[in-house]
Amino acid sequence: MDYKAYFQTHRDQHLNELKKWLSIPSISALSEHKPDVKRAAEWLAETLKKAGLENVKIHETNGHPIVYADHLHAPGQPTVLVYGHYDVQPVDPLNLWDTPPFEPAERDGKLYARGATDDKGQIFLHIKAVEAILQQEKQLPVNIKFCVEGEEEVGSPNLPKFLEAQQELLKADAVLISDTSLLEKGKPAICTGLRGLCSLEVHVHTANTDLHSGSYGGGVPNALHAMVSLLDSLHDAKGRVTVEGFYEGVPELTEADHAEFAKQSGDENKLKRDLGLDELYGEEGYTFAERTGARPTLELNGVYGGFQGEGSKTVIPKEAHAKITCRLVGHQDPQDILNKIEKHIYSHVPTGAKATVIQFEKGNAFTIDPSTPILQKAAEAYEEVYGTRPVFTRDGGSIPIVETFSRVLAAPVVCMGFGLPDENLHAPNEHFNLENFDLGLLTIVDFLKRV
Known part of the structure; x- marks a missing residue:
């Protein structure tokens, strides 16, 4: 199937759909936005249904809802659980935004809005990848489940209890998450560690x-x-x-650890220039990549x-x-x-x-062995679409629920991000590079077929 042509044909439609979701101010930290968070969950549930997912349900919690959906018609094939979040960070300071945070705007090949890269834009890729396969081939190569929460930006207080109570519902052979980033433009990365x-x-x-x-x-x-x-x-x-x-x-870093971090170390002088800094700062004796990934x-x-x-x-x-x-x-x-x-x-x-x-x-730290077979499948998918093999990284950010998924479901977690480090997540002018919107769709389709 020519998925590149399919996604190009439907690109404007897909982006317009995403813009509608991004226009909902689903700020989980602010109580006055609780109705907006619920509205974002309802939009997601309806979109999952339209994409061909089944058993779509909005599960209420003591906080914001969790949205579940599945498509389980691939007997004998693995089951992949896709996790993401539809809540977003507050927008302060508002005066530093070039365009209103909940009025999505395209500029210079980028989509600007709160949630564009963290995480509505990235979880939207999975929905549209699944929809594309169903539209093109009428069946999925794997069994798929979605679990999308509305409280990640406030520490996921209710999701661990949901995971414990719904282990059978959420049982899977792997958990797939897109809430991390590439190393830099054109250089994909697979996160094997989160602080x-x-x-x-x-x-x-x-x-x-x-x-x-x-x-x-x-x-x-x-x-x-x-x-x-x-x-x-x-x-x-x-x-x-x-x-x-x-x-x-x-843990103290080994020589092998130092060598691995050297692969993902960028130009620190360029970093200083980009950030307008005279000097970087941090614990003495470690590189920037080590300080932000392993310390x-x-x-x-x-x-x-x-x-x-x-x-x-x-x-x-x-x-x-x-x-x-x-x-x-x-x-x-x-x-x-x-x-x-x-x-x-x-x-x-x-x-x-x-x-x-x-x-x-x-929230606990998370690590996984890069040699895990399903991570190697992810690396092959990136290499096929981006033309270069990804680097296995340990990232500085925290997604506390990742460790919980790994432990409670006893399944490997694959962190396949499509954002970029400079997309201002949690800051004014958050955006998503549309090059990775396009390539991300193709990579997810390729990955699901390889699995």
Whole structure:
């Protein structure tokens, strides 16, 4: 079958469909968008039905819905479970978007919208690949199931319970996920490792009210000063996290590991230029690829307090706040790391200040052996379509549910991403390169046939 011709003929139709989905502001983190998240789930369910999937059902949870569908008419053939998410990140700061985030726009061969690459655009590829095979051949080469959630961007709080309760429904020989990226334009990658995740907030309080900096300055504790001192204690001058026991369970990189990371290392000078940086930063003794793929981190995501309006206000703030996330590797346990950070914070609070720690999301790291046969099938599919064999990478991002799928379903997870690292996922002007929209469809069809 000439799938290239098929997808070219239906390209405008497919993109218009995707734009309708992208126009729904399914922001899972904001309660005012709960109706929009449900609307996005309903759109997805209807689209799966139109594509030829069966047993389509919207499963309600304590949060946002999970959409399931299947097509199980290939007796004796493997079953592939496709996972993705239809929820998206908040859009702040809105003023940095060149076009409104929920008014999809094509520019220079790219589709701009929140969710374009993370993850509506990528999961849409799987729906249309399955639809194309059914349209062209009337049957699929494998049995297929879809499990698409609406809470990935808030840590998938309800999906693990769903997986445990629905193991028979979701049983599969492999899990297929497109929520990662190519190494760079024209250079595909298969992710064999994802970092784990944990997050927390720190609140520092001093006096019971903001105070005049003239009348009280120099004589009372300042919540912002206390917070800066506290946060500075979390790293040393060489970029290492100073929390006691933080690196327990972190595997040391072998010579083979260093060699593998060298294959995926890009031009660090070009990276600096692209990002407008004079220097990169990180733990001493590791390359950028190693720091972001194989080493744990502790990052400040937001620090705020005191007066932030225009002009000056001579005030000593009574409170300050910080949001922190850690990326974890190896056998680091998210709960253990949170407990250790909390202990560190309480033991380093400056005199005159009080601290409160609130723990949030937790997710384990994931790894898989690149020699796993189905990963080699994925590599062959990429090579056939892109003309070059993919690199097996360990990525810096976290998709906590990947480890859960692997463990609960006892199935290999194939991370076949079609995004690019510079597509501004989680940032203003998120976009999806349409070259990879086109090639991604062909790669998925090829992969399913090889499986």
